[in-house]
Amino acid sequence: MEAAVKTVLAWVNNLMFSVRIGEVASQLGGHVILVSSNEEIIEKLEIHPSLVILDLTAVSGGWQETVAKAKETGVPVLAYGPHVNVDARRAAEEAGCDEVVANSKLTLELPNLLAKYLTNAQASY
Template identity: 75%
Template sequence: MEAVKSVLALVTNLMFSVKIREVAATMGGHLTLVSNNEEILEKLDIHPSLLILDLTAVEDGWQNVVAKAKEAGVPVLAYGPHVEVDLHEAARAAGCDDVVANSKLNIDLPNLLGKYLGN
């Protein structure tokens, strides 16, 4: 039996969180929702397969969280409204592995998760 892959997510949009949970489950993954930077840092010790950040929900210091995740070997997928160009650029500069618009996340979620969950 294959180990369950965990996904940490700072996601405030209920529709996205439900969709991420459902898609991850079809790939043998388990979604853990977190609500702030401190909670993300505490949960990095479970060695998640992926950290997902809603760029409209991040707190000050989120770039440090990305750096800590990367140090722990955890890839980071960030998403936000396509019009928030500065946020997207900041996420790339912080080291996020993928930065996508909300629409791309919605349309391409199985492929995006599959990339990190090994499916």
């Protein structure tokens, strides 16, 4: 039986985070596609990714609509940002993100967070 292809779309500014997300996804049998715009995420939703990750310091105007589009297609969204940026984190929760975590929690719990979304992922054919 062929293994499911588990794809994560990640809009991440921080190189260390993007490398770490890629490493952990790979360990879980998945892979990461780095994106850098709302349009790019919306375009790639057609491949039915297992998860969208948003760095709240990277996103640009209109990202809340992108979250809504992902949710419409059944794709969970994980957002993260500095713990001091309460407004951005609140906006992410209000936009419908499945989880909103501080950078420190993302760093500590990345394997568990990704496993939650990638373990039950279906192959996208």
